[in-house]
Amino acid sequence: MSDxxxxxxxxxxxxxxxxxxxxxxxxxxxxxxxxxxxxxxAMRVQEKLGSSKLLSTILIELGRLTESEHRRIIRKxxxxxxxxxxxxxxxxISLQQLQQAEQKMAISPGQRIGTVIRELGFxxxxxxxxxxxxxxxxxxxxxxxxxxDRAVLGRFAIKFMRMHLTVPYEASGNxxxxxxxxxxxxxxxxxxxxxxxxxxxxxxxxxxxxxxLLSKLETAxxxxxxxxxxxxxxxxxxxxxxxxxxxxxIHIEPMxxxxxxxFRLDGVLIHxxxxxxxLAQRVMARLKVLSEMDISxxxxxxxxxxxxxxxxxxxxxxxxxxxxxxGENMVMRILRSSGGLKNIEQISMSRGVLDRFKHEALDVPTxxxxxxxxxxxxxxxxxxxxVDYLNRPTTKxxxxxxxxxxxxxxxxxxxxDATAGRSFDQSLKAMMRQDPDIIVMGEVRDRxxxxxxxxxxxxxxxxxTTFHTEDSIGGLLRLIxxxxxxxxxxxxxxSILAQRLIRTICPECRxxxxxxxxxxxxxxxxxxxxxxxxxxxxxxxxxxxxxxYHGRTALHELLVLNEDVREAILAHKSSHDVRQISxxxxxxxxxxxxxxxxVLLGLTTAEEVYRxxxxxxxxxxxxxxxxxxxxxx
Numbered sequence: 001m002s003d004x005x006x007x008x009x010x011x012x013x014x015x016x017x018x019x020x021x022x023x024x025x026x027x028x029x030x031x032x033x034x035x036x037x038x039x040x041x042a043m044r045v046q047e048k049l050g051s052s053k054l055l056s057t058i059l060i061e062l063g064r065l066t067e068s069e070h071r072r073i074i075r076k077x078x079x080x081x082x083x084x085x086x087x088x089x090x091x092x093i094s095l096q097q098l099q100q101a102e103q104k105m106a107i108s109p110g111q112r113i114g115t116v117i118r119e120l121g122f123x124x125x126x127x128x129x130x131x132x133x134x135x136x137x138x139x140x141x142x143x144x145x146x147x148x149d150r151a152v153l154g155r156f157a158i159k160f161m162r163m164h165l166t167v168p169y170e171a172s173g174n175x176x177x178x179x180x181x182x183x184x185x186x187x188x189x190x191x192x193x194x195x196x197x198x199x200x201x202x203x204x205x206x207x208x209x210x211x212x213l214l215s216k217l218e219t220a221x222x223x224x225x226x227x228x229x230x231x232x233x234x235x236x237x238x239x240x241x242x243x244x245x246x247x248x249x250i251h252i253e254p255m256x257x258x259x260x261x262x263f264r265l266d267g268v269l270i271h272x273x274x275x276x277x278x279l280a281q282r283v284m285a286r287l288k289v290l291s292e293m294d295i296s297x298x299x300x301x302x303x304x305x306x307x308x309x310x311x312x313x314x315x316x317x318x319x320x321x322x323x324x325x326x327g328e329n330m331v332m333r334i335l336r337s338s339g340g341l342k343n344i345e346q347i348s349m350s351r352g353v354l355d356r357f358k359h360e361a362l363d364v365p366t367x368x369x370x371x372x373x374x375x376x377x378x379x380x381x382x383x384x385x386x387v388d389y390l391n392r393p394t395t396k397x398x399x400x401x402x403x404x405x406x407x408x409x410x411x412x413x414x415x416x417d418a419t420a421g422r423s424f425d426q427s428l429k430a431m432m433r434q435d436p437d438i439i440v441m442g443e444v445r446d447r448x449x450x451x452x453x454x455x456x457x458x459x460x461x462x463x464x465t466t467f468h469t470e471d472s473i474g475g476l477l478r479l480i481x482x483x484x485x486x487x488x489x490x491x492x493x494x495s496i497l498a499q500r501l502i503r504t505i506c507p508e509c510r511x512x513x514x515x516x517x518x519x520x521x522x523x524x525x526x527x528x529x530x531x532x533x534x535x536x537x538x539x540x541x542x543x544x545x546x547x548x549y550h551g552r553t554a555l556h557e558l559l560v561l562n563e564d565v566r567e568a569i570l571a572h573k574s575s576h577d578v579r580q581i582s583x584x585x586x587x588x589x590x591x592x593x594x595x596x597x598x599v600l601l602g603l604t605t606a607e608e609v610y611r612x613x614x615x616x617x618x619x620x621x622x623x624x625x626x627x628x629x630x631x632x633x
Contacts, residue, residue, distance in 0.1 A: 019043060020095050021054030023085060027077050028065070038064045054088065054095055068551065071244075075543055076508060079136055084113035087123060087131045091312070097122045125207040126233060129181060130240065133204045136183060137542060140241070141203035142234045143169055143179040144279065145216040152176070155195065158214055164188030165210050174198050181207035209233065231282045234275070235290075238283075239310045239317075241272065248334060248376070252284060254327035266503045266552045267376065270545045284330055291319040298328055316403075341406045344389040347382050348553040350597065352630025353589065357497065360560045362386055367494035368457045370444075372467040372475045378501045378554050379466040380405055383440065386464055387411065390438055398434050400427040401442035411440075428452050441465040447482045454484060457492035471591060471614050472496040472559035473579045476569060490566035498557040500591055502612045503549035504603050506538035513537045515599075515606040523609050524596045529622050537605045553603055555594040555613060562586050579616070587628050590616040597629050 013029075013036060016022040025042070028034035042058045049058075059065035074081075074089055081089065088098045101116045114132075117123050123131075133140040148169035153161075161167050165181040166188040176198040180186060183204055193200045238261060242250050247263035259280030262269045275283065288295045291304030302321045307314065316335040321328045349357065361369050369386070371379045384406050391397060391410050402416035402424065412434070414427055425448065431439060432452075444450050444467050453463045469475045475496040479489050515525070515535050538548030559565070564585040568578045582588040593616075595609030600622065620628075 013039060013043075016043070019046065019055060020051055020099075021056050021085075021089065023081065024073065024089055025055040025059075027073055027080070028059075031073065031076075033069060033073070034059070034064065038062075052095065056089060072508070072543060072550075074134065075137075082113070083131065084117065086134070087114070087117065087128070090131055090134065092127045092131060093117060093122045125181065126237065129204050129206040130237075132183060136204070138183060139203045139273070140237065141179050141205050141273075142237060142275075142279075143167065143205045143209050143213055145213050148213065150217075152196075153217060156192065158218055160188065160191075162211065162214050165207055166192070167205075167210055167213060168192050168196065171196060171198060175201050178202050179205040179210065181205055181210050206233070231279070231286050234279065234283050235286050236310050238273075239308065239315075240313075242334060243310065243313050243315065250332040250334070252280065252287075252330040252332075254280070254324060254329060256326060265545070266547075266549055267501055268503070268547060268549075270547075281327070284328060287319065287330060287332070288321070291317070293319070293321065299323060335403075335405050341388065341408065342381055342385050344385045347378075347385045349556050350594065350629040352628050353556050353558050353594070355630060356560060357495070357556075357558055358389065361495035361497070361558070362389055364462070364494050366457055366460050366462055368453050368463045368465070368492050369494055370465060370467050370475050370496045371499070372469040372472065372496060373499045374468060374470075376501070377499055378552075379499065380442075382497065382499060382554070383442075383464060383466055384408065387438075387440055390462075390464075395437045396435060397438045397440060398431050398436040399440040399442070400424065400431055401440075412436075424449065432456065436461060438462045438464065443467070447484070450479060450482050450484050454488050454492050458488070467496075469498070471616075472498040472557050472588070473575045473582065474498075476559075476578065477575055480569075480572075486570050486572065490561070490569045493561055495558060495560045497559075498591060500555045500612050501552045502555055502595065502598070502604050503547075503608055504551045504553050505536055505605065506541065506544035506548055506550035508543040508550070509539045509541040509548065510536050511539055519610045520606045522615075523592055523599070523606055523613070524620075525599070525606060526622075529600075533600060534602075535599065535606070536602050537607075549604075549608070553598065555591045555598070555609075557589060557591045557594065559588050560586055589620075589625065589628055590614075592616045593620060593625050594629075596622075597625050600626075 016026055025039045029036060029039060038059065039055070042055050042062065045058050046053060046055060056065065056070055060067060060070065084098050084101060087093050088095055101113060101120055101122070104116055105111060105113060114128050118125060118128060129140055148167065149171065152168050152171050156168065164186055166178060166186060168176050168178050170177040176192060176196045178189060178192060178200050180189065180202060183202060189200050189202060238250065242263055245263055245265055247265055249264040251262040251269065253260045253262065258274045259277055260271065261273050261275065262271050285295055290306040290308065293302045293304045301323055304319045305317060306319070307316050318333040318335060319330065321330050344358065371382050373379050387397060387408060391408065397411040399411065399413045400416065401413060404413045404415040407413070414422065416422055416424055416427060424445065428449065439456050439461050441449060441453060441463065444453060444465050453465055456463050467475050467478065469478050475498065476489065480486060512534050513536065517530065520530050538544055540546040540548050544550040559582055562585055564581050565578065568581050592609065592613040595613045598604050599606050599609055
């Protein structure tokens with residue numbers, strides 16, 4: 001950020017704390033994320049708007065703060081916020097609703113802001129529990145009589161637990177597990193510790209689930225609608241948590257004595273929670289109903305999908321079950337239909353590579369542009385970014401996808417549905433009769449679809465598609481293996497972009513370190529560079545769940561075909577020869593070299609590049625790599 005402040009300026013903005021969102025802005029300055037000048041500019045805009053927007057909202061709209069930075073600050077400093085301010089920053093309520101609740105408190109003091117906001121109907125108890133969980137960095141738990149230890153519950157009066165909205169639900173060794181809807185200044189926690197002679201492990205629960213448990217305990221029965229509602233609450237809470245964490249997949253995995261729930265974050269699975277097996281079976285059954293699977297059949301693998309809006313975020317979920325020795329394992333892929341679309345400048349492509357991709361590939365009037373990489377390597381995001389770059393009022397773009405993942409205004413998108421008579425082959429044939437300028441095929445699946453792409457390019461169209469191969473040279477060879485004539489490949493393929501997603505160092509626990517010398521050498525960092533530069537890694541913290549990484553960036557390898565490469569294809573040269581010719585004559589930079597470059601920029605670690613990038617021997621110097629990346633070194 002520009003105009004970073006000196007130490008005297010950190011506390012010198014009069015009236016900042018009184019502004020809507022002022023506390024958040026003060027944290028930005030204290031953490032060195034934002035300069036005083038930026039905050040003052042946002043304050044002037046806020047004044048013109050009549051204080052109708054939070055400072056953080058204005059800073060995001062001005063492009064001075066990203067949404068990921070906003071979430072990171074809230075996660076790091078949650079305990080420092082007042083609960084009403086936090087609920088507003090998290091987007092559960094509007095600024096106007098917060099101000100209305102504060103006015104009501106001024107008239108009748110003594111109430112908690114969270115209670116007032118709930119009474120006004122602005123937020124439900126589950127959203128309040130979620131906000132408290134994020135503010136206090138305490139786990140959120142789903143508590144029910146079926147999952148609690150009745151012997152532990154029986155040691156305390158129901159009236160006492162209801163008054164304090166607190167229940168002890170499990171005890172082992174020297175610890176007692178407590179669920180509470182009121183974690184701040186709660187005398188019941190100390191009283192339970194005293195009575196049990198154990199140290200409390202406190203989790204936050206929604207008030208409704210605590211009261212429902214106590215009502216069940218009182219009547220010692222009742223398994224009807226309450227149980228169903230609790231299962232629905234667990235499902236929605238898991239989905240909401242995954243959306244908040246920006247997870248790509250949810251894994252529900254049966255174990256011997258419980259069921260484990262893990263999220264795939266930044267390409268790595270992170271353990272989030274465990275559910276008792278009985279509750280997990282009911283959760284699984286509800287998800288199967290939502291996905292239109294056969295709920296009575298748990299002996300065969302099934303697939304399904306559903307759409308659901310949770311916490312004002314609508315997502316599609318592609319669901320798959322796999323029968324294991326302990327029961328059905330379920331994986332849900334989260335497909336965000338909005339908010340995930342990036343433009344060409346946001347796909348983490350180095351400047352030199354990006355300029356070549358735009359001007360030597362996308363701007364070429366006809367031909368095939370292939371984007372390759374394994375599953376989950378960000379191919380679809382790059383494909384849509386390229387489509388967004390090419391999307392003009394004078395151009396007809398038509399797609400065939402399975403399924404449509406992002407909606408792009410101004411282009412014609414078709415989602416495959418074989419049951420409705422829209423198979424992949426039928427859609428390809430129909431698409432060619434639609435007078436398109438640019439054809440986007442979600443994926444080259446087989447020889448037939450590869451032939452359609454080549455024939456379309458021969459008839460004057462531009463074709464963009466994705467492909468599952470190891471690297472750019474592998475894309476060429478796979479087309480040959482599919483039986484496409486080499487003279488057709490050499491005359492129609494314009495470029496092949498290979499990519500991988502690689503984790504970036506967590507900014508909260510980033511520290512200097514010396515990489516493993518053997519690994520550094522293997523990715524192309526020589527001993528001189530190793531000694532003369534500073535390298536970084538994350539040590540592990542709550543923000544990155546102890547991994548040392550937070551977020552991902554992309555590695556790219558762009559091959560733009562020239563005459564030398566085309567002749568090598570026609571001559572059926574080996575992949576090694578084609579790669580050598582490409583490096584010498586087209587300035588091809590490998591995925592490994594792009595990884596090396598991003599290590600030197602301090603974005604990731606040598607170990608992560610070694611884990612992700614395909615092995616290619618680099619003979620280029622660090623200076624050559626910097627030059628080809630378009631970096632002023």
